[in-house]
Amino acid sequence: MMKKFRIPESMKQIEFIAWQSLPVVLFCVAFAAVVTILESSFHMRMAIQNDSMVPGFAAMLILRELAVVVTALLVTSRAGAGMAAEISSMKITEQVEALKMLGIQPWSYIWLPRFIASVVSLVILTALANSFCLFSAFWVSNIYLGFSQGMFIGSLQRFIQFQDFLLSLAKGAVFGAIISTVSYYFGMNCKDGADGVGNSTTNSVVCSSLLIIIVDFALGYMFSFLY
Amino acid sequence: MKSEQKVGLLFFLSILLVAFFAWAIGFINPFSQTHSLKVLYNYAGGIEVGSPVRVMGIKVGKVSRIQFDALKKSTTGEEAKLVIEIEIDKKAWSSVRKDSRFFINLAGVIGEKFLEISPGSLSQPEFEPGESVRGEDPPRIDQLISQSYGLAGKIIELVEKNEGSVSSTIAQLDKLVTNVNKTLVLLEKTSQNKDVSRLVDNAIKISDDLAYLTGQLRTKKAEDTYELVHKLLFRLENLDGPAVRKFLQDEGIKAKIF
Numbered sequence: 001m002m003k004k005f006r007i008p009e010s011m012k013q014i015e016f017i018a019w020q021s022l023p024v025v026l027f028c029v030a031f032a033a034v035v036t037i038l039e040s041s042f043h044m045r046m047a048i049q050n051d052s053m054v055p056g057f058a059a060m061l062i063l064r065e066l067a068v069v070v071t072a073l074l075v076t077s078r079a080g081a082g083m084a085a086e087i088s089s090m091k092i093t094e095q096v097e098a099l100k101m102l103g104i105q106p107w108s109y110i111w112l113p114r115f116i117a118s119v120v121s122l123v124i125l126t127a128l129a130n131s132f133c134l135f136s137a138f139w140v141s142n143i144y145l146g147f148s149q150g151m152f153i154g155s156l157q158r159f160i161q162f163q164d165f166l167l168s169l170a171k172g173a174v175f176g177a178i179i180s181t182v183s184y185y186f187g188m189n190c191k192d193g194a195d196g197v198g199n200s201t202t203n204s205v206v207c208s209s210l211l212i213i214i215v216d217f218a219l220g221y222m223f224s225f226l227y
Numbered sequence: 228m229k230s231e232q233k234v235g236l237l238f239f240l241s242i243l244l245v246a247f248f249a250w251a252i253g254f255i256n257p258f259s260q261t262h263s264l265k266v267l268y269n270y271a272g273g274i275e276v277g278s279p280v281r282v283m284g285i286k287v288g289k290v291s292r293i294q295f296d297a298l299k300k301s302t303t304g305e306e307a308k309l310v311i312e313i314e315i316d317k318k319a320w321s322s323v324r325k326d327s328r329f330f331i332n333l334a335g336v337i338g339e340k341f342l343e344i345s346p347g348s349l350s351q352p353e354f355e356p357g358e359s360v361r362g363e364d365p366p367r368i369d370q371l372i373s374q375s376y377g378l379a380g381k382i383i384e385l386v387e388k389n390e391g392s393v394s395s396t397i398a399q400l401d402k403l404v405t406n407v408n409k410t411l412v413l414l415e416k417t418s419q420n421k422d423v424s425r426l427v428d429n430a431i432k433i434s435d436d437l438a439y440l441t442g443q444l445r446t447k448k449a450e451d452t453y454e455l456v457h458k459l460l461f462r463l464e465n466l467d468g469p470a471v472r473k474f475l476q477d478e479g480i481k482a483k484i485f
Contacts, residue, residue: 008230011230011231011234012230014230014233014234014237015230015233015234018234018237019233019234019237022237123241124237124238124240124241127241127244127245128237128240128241128244130244130248131244131247131248134248153251154286156251156252157252157253157277158279158339160252161252161254161277162248162249162252162254165245165248165249165252169245
């Protein structure tokens with residue numbers, strides 16, 4: 001089991017993707033949540049002179065879209081680019097051919113640990129980002145907008161269901177699969193030379209980002225049937 | 228720190244946060260102390276699973292399940308095909324009595340639905356957990372609007388059919404209002420006339436005098452006078468012209484009265 005799924009390699013990849021991306025992900029999503037709360041409050045006050053529902057609306061947006069998509073895009077630009085560059089380098093230095101000569105399938109040695117690590121990492125990062133986002137949202141609601149803890153939790157309970165949280169984790173898993181697979185694909189199709197590595201890395205990030213946005217829409221539409 | 232330790236830490240943290248989140252939004256609550264109650268409706272006005280339950284305006288639970296039961300009847304035998312299962316905190320359980328009423332209300336800017344329970348009287352017993360009770364069906368706005376449309380249609384039809392009569396009635400009403408206005412103007416002018424004012428003042432004085440006189444007539448003295456006059460007239464009734472003349476001649480008075 002350990003050998004088949006290359007667990008030690010997967011652990012290293014999880015450390016690279018999740019652990020090392022954690023500070024930047026939490027920092028960015030916290031600010032995104034703060035901006036979401038403040039903007040929602042501003043618009044609601046302007047439109048209906050009442051922002052009592054803002055924590056609920058904002059939390060729903062954070063859980064369903066913001067935290068998971070921002071996390072996935074950040075991981076794409078940090079870890080996805082790293083993975084694509086690493087695999088491209090392996091490709092142009094003929095390490096992939098060496099693996100084949102040793103009778104090791106490149107996908108099982110290169111792609112599988114990264115795939116497992118990406119999926120697990122994105123699930124973990126999404127859970128952490130969701131919680132941190134909500135904490136930031138609560139903090140700014142409490143300090144700046146004057147919502148008490150009870151008002152915030154009450155508003156959350158009114159709009160948020162536990163399945164919102166679970167579906168965001170599912171989205172994270174799908175985005176993890178996209179990031180690792182796209183990075184592997186562009187890395188393995190890298191052309192020789194430094195230009196080739198640069199191009200494959202760029203293309204990998206662009207393609208992953210586009211796919212994340214499109215798949216987010218598709219998953220959002222599919223999940224809407226579950227409510 | 229090794230990779231495995233870091234990954235383990237992240238896993239542990241994630242699971243902890245998922246559990247915390249589930250508890251925070253009320254999905255799981257291992258320390259909950261609630262009793263359930265089944266409230267029967269025929270129309271629930273858009274209430275959903277998770278909608279709050281309030282007693283005297285304070286949130287004390289939520290709607291936990293909604294079931295359709297075509298054969299369900301209330302204790303009075305009335306059909307109520309919608310079973311809404313609610314959870315109520317034990318702290319509020321004693322406020323819910325057999326005579327409590329279960330309303331579906333609207334709250335907030337966006338019209339959030341909630342189940343409001345009116346507190347029962349202490350003379351009534353408490354519910355048993357899981358017991359069924361008939362709720363008060365909320366008014367159906369769509370039905371009201373539909374009925375209003377029907378009523379408006381009928382009014383329009385009536386007006387169209389009797390367009391001539393309605394027009395003439397309106398014209399007559401218009402004339403009536405004009406006449407009333409004119410009359411009111413005349414009355415106002417009249418009230419400002421000096422002679423009329425004097426007339427009214429005199430009428431008031433006369434009325435006061437009459438009131439005084441009629442008041443005096445009810446006194447004992449007036450009654451006695453009336454009695455005396457009555458007796459006098461009774462005695463004078465038999466007198467005629469010759470008798471009076473004879474009386475006067477007897478007395479030596481010559482007069483040409485008759």
